[in-house]
Amino acid sequence: MTVTPVAVNGLTKFFYDESRGEVRAVDGIDFSCRPGEIFGLLGANGAGKTTTLRMLATILTPTSGAASIMGFDVSRRPEDVRRHLGFYSSTTALYPRLTGRETLDFFARINGYPPARIPDRVEALVDRFGFRDYAGVRVDKLSQGMKQKVSIARTVAHDPPVLIFDEPTVGLDVLNALDMQKVIGELRNEGKTVIFSTHIMSEAERLCDRIAIIHHGRIHACDTLDRLRASTGKHYLEDIFVHVVERAGERAWP
Amino acid sequence: MRPWRAVLILYRREVVSALRERTIVVNSILVPIFLYPFLLWAMFTGITFVQGQSEGLASRVAVAAWPDGHDGLAREFADEERVRLTDRVPAGADARIRDGDLDALVEFLPPATAGLEGNFRVRVTYDESKERSGIAKDRVTAAIDRYREAWLKREAETRAVAPARWEGFAIERRNVATGRDMGRFLLGLMLPLFFVVMVAIGCFYPAVDATAGERERGTWETLMSVAASRTSIVTAKYLYVATFGCLAGTLNLAAVTLTMRPVLAPLLERTGEQMEFSVPLAALPVMIAGTLLLAAFVAAGMMMFAAFARTFREGQSMITPFYLLILLPVMFLQTPGIQFSMPLAFVPVVNVTMMVREAVTGAFHWPQIGVTIVVSLAVVAACVYAASLVLRFEDVVMGSYTGGLAGFLRERVLGRGRRPRGAEGGA
Numbered sequence: 001m002t003v004t005p006v007a008v009n010g011l012t013k014f015f016y017d018e019s020r021g022e023v024r025a026v027d028g029i030d031f032s033c034r035p036g037e038i039f040g041l042l043g044a045n046g047a048g049k050t051t052t053l054r055m056l057a058t059i060l061t062p063t064s065g066a067a068s069i070m071g072f073d074v075s076r077r078p079e080d081v082r083r084h085l086g087f088y089s090s091t092t093a094l095y096p097r098l099t100g101r102e103t104l105d106f107f108a109r110i111n112g113y114p115p116a117r118i119p120d121r122v123e124a125l126v127d128r129f130g131f132r133d134y135a136g137v138r139v140d141k142l143s144q145g146m147k148q149k150v151s152i153a154r155t156v157a158h159d160p161p162v163l164i165f166d167e168p169t170v171g172l173d174v175l176n177a178l179d180m181q182k183v184i185g186e187l188r189n190e191g192k193t194v195i196f197s198t199h200i201m202s203e204a205e206r207l208c209d210r211i212a213i214i215h216h217g218r219i220h221a222c223d224t225l226d227r228l229r230a231s232t233g234k235h236y237l238e239d240i241f242v243h244v245v246e247r248a249g250e251r252a253w254p
Numbered sequence: 255m256r257p258w259r260a261v262l263i264l265y266r267r268e269v270v271s272a273l274r275e276r277t278i279v280v281n282s283i284l285v286p287i288f289l290y291p292f293l294l295w296a297m298f299t300g301i302t303f304v305q306g307q308s309e310g311l312a313s314r315v316a317v318a319a320w321p322d323g324h325d326g327l328a329r330e331f332a333d334e335e336r337v338r339l340t341d342r343v344p345a346g347a348d349a350r351i352r353d354g355d356l357d358a359l360v361e362f363l364p365p366a367t368a369g370l371e372g373n374f375r376v377r378v379t380y381d382e383s384k385e386r387s388g389i390a391k392d393r394v395t396a397a398i399d400r401y402r403e404a405w406l407k408r409e410a411e412t413r414a415v416a417p418a419r420w421e422g423f424a425i426e427r428r429n430v431a432t433g434r435d436m437g438r439f440l441l442g443l444m445l446p447l448f449f450v451v452m453v454a455i456g457c458f459y460p461a462v463d464a465t466a467g468e469r470e471r472g473t474w475e476t477l478m479s480v481a482a483s484r485t486s487i488v489t490a491k492y493l494y495v496a497t498f499g500c501l502a503g504t505l506n507l508a509a510v511t512l513t514m515r516p517v518l519a520p521l522l523e524r525t526g527e528q529m530e531f532s533v534p535l536a537a538l539p540v541m542i543a544g545t546l547l548l549a550a551f552v553a554a555g556m557m558m559f560a561a562f563a564r565t566f567r568e569g570q571s572m573i574t575p576f577y578l579l580i581l582l583p584v585m586f587l588q589t590p591g592i593q594f595s596m597p598l599a600f601v602p603v604v605n606v607t608m609m610v611r612e613a614v615t616g617a618f619h620w621p622q623i624g625v626t627i628v629v630s631l632a633v634v635a636a637c638v639y640a641a642s643l644v645l646r647f648e649d650v651v652m653g654s655y656t657g658g659l660a661g662f663l664r665e666r667v668l669g670r671g672r673r674p675r676g677a678e679g680g681a
Contacts, residue, residue: 059478059479059652079255079483093471093473097274098271110267
């Protein structure tokens with residue numbers, strides 16, 4: 001039986017905020033992802049993308065609902081979930097006092113990659129991401145582009161079947177952002193399941209096999225780009241997004 | 255993966271990173287080795303220098319009028335090279351002594367009661383608040399004492415009285431403490447304070463680094479996404495902080511013990527004291543246990559306070575009150591005559607410090623040591639449990655909680671304040 005890489009059912013997260021009181025950051029969302037697919041979470045800032053992905057990465061505990069990664073429930077088996085998951089975001093920095101090579105070794109080891117194969121894995125990643133000349137240099141001495149390469153390499157160091165990229169191109173220049181998109185595409189081609197969150201329409205258009213539009217903690221549309229075009233009658237993703245969000249607003253405020 | 259293996263991997267990462275951080279290496283390794291030996295050396299060198307300078311200065315002494323029939327007294331003064339007599343008694347001598355223009359005034363007065371013929375009283379006027387004036391008083395007194403002894407001897411001889419018949423009580427001092435005892439006494443006096451300060455400093459920066467440092471660098475979320483349990487992560491961080499506290503305490507104890515003799519040598523030579531600075535072998539296990547217990551307690555306490563900090567600066571200010579709190583009891587230990595009693599064995603920090611202090615001097619109060627170990631372990635367990643309770647709150651873990659430990663206890667434990675119990679702030 002094939003395991004669904006990512007399955008989300010009625011996932012909900014409430015927060016308490018000083019000024020707003022109880023906030024429903026994520027409000028009963030459902031979706032699932034297939035192997036070798038890039039699933040895009042498209043939403044404005046504060047839509048609930050990061051909270052959703054943090055719950056999938058077991059960094060936050062859901063208030064209610066369920067989610068699983070490779071069949072492991074995020075609430076009951078968080079360590080197993082994390083072993084099968086690579087999590088990358090603009091807020092997951094690297095340890096500045098470790099070298100690139102030490103970083104990969106640490107993340108492969110702590111995420112349960114077979115110890116005997118770690119040295120070979122590290123060298124393979126160093127070559128793949130092209131930082132052999134800098135592999136022995138401390139991370140805090142690396143350029144932004146180099147850090148990004150090491151950061152992606154550490155995300156896949158333990159060869160997880162599911163990868164989460166939460167707004168990975170935030171703060172990157174155009175060339176580095178394109179590099180990032182290229183790597184994500186390659187990972188999909190290797191059979192990885194990738195969840196990719198962004199608020200940049202062109203990225204989602206270019207990369208995602210399916211796109212979920214999330215607004216105010218709820219998913220209002222989830223399909224391939226072609227079907228979204230067909231269902232909304234709009235061609236560009238930006239127009240589709242606006243259409244879906246406005247319709248969601250009408251539903252919320254009749 | 256087995257939990258201990260995850261702890262080991264995380265702990266190794268923490269230690270490797272810490273050993274590359276200048277602030278931590280300086281405060282947890284170099285300062286414990288060099289600070290107190292250097293301070294002791296600087297202090298005693300300073301004392302020796304000031305004493306040398308003071309003794310090299312000539313004392314300016316005015317003599318009102320030499321007593322009749324005591325020509326030898328003037329010669330005694332003249333032979334004292336470090337006393338410079340003024341030609342005459344200056345007007346307003348008291349004021350001049352207070353102003354530091356004159357060091358002492360010597361006046362010879364008639365005896366208060368009838369005695370030997372030619373007897374007299376001496377009044378030495380000086381200013382005790384001025385070191386130079388005090389030294390002048392000592393020199394004048396010593397010269398007069400020497401003259402008196404010789405004069406009494408001569409008077410006795412003219413009266414055909416053997417000195418043994420008129421000499422008063424003789425005081426003979428005999429110190430039963432050996433040089434080793436004296437050395438251990440001095441070590442016992444100084445080591446506990448250094449020890450607690452150093453263990454605390456050793457834990458301070460690693461505690462901030464392991465908590466607020468992670469958040470400030472943005473590595474906290476990275477760490478939360480690794481396949482290790484929260485317990486393993488907290489355990490590894492705790493062990494890392496305790497290790498550096500232990501390291502600092504051990505290095506400091508060794509450095510002070512080993513450098514005490516060479517540092518104090520110039521001073522001891524001057525006083526003629528024989529001291530041997532060694533720690534009894536039997537004390538080593540007790541000292542090691544003390545270091546482990548104190549570091550375990552301080553690490554747990556500091557991590558609990560620092561758990562709320564989001565920046566390095568915030569971490570430092572949150573830990574500082576705890577740091578000062580653990581130093582207070584050590585000040586109390588400087589009270590003379592304080593003993594390692596059973597009630598003291600129940601007081602955290604004080605008990606471990608007393609245990610180490612007694613061990614250094616070669617005294618082992620086993621019942622108190624037993625109570626100290628049990629009490630310390632209980633306190634450490636309570637602190638670790640409290641820290642694990644704090645870290646169950648998601649907003650504290652994610653660094654979105656905006657208060658400190660006191661506010662947290664008020665809101666979440668006592669249920670007072672603005673947030674409903676169990677509600678978590680936004681991440």
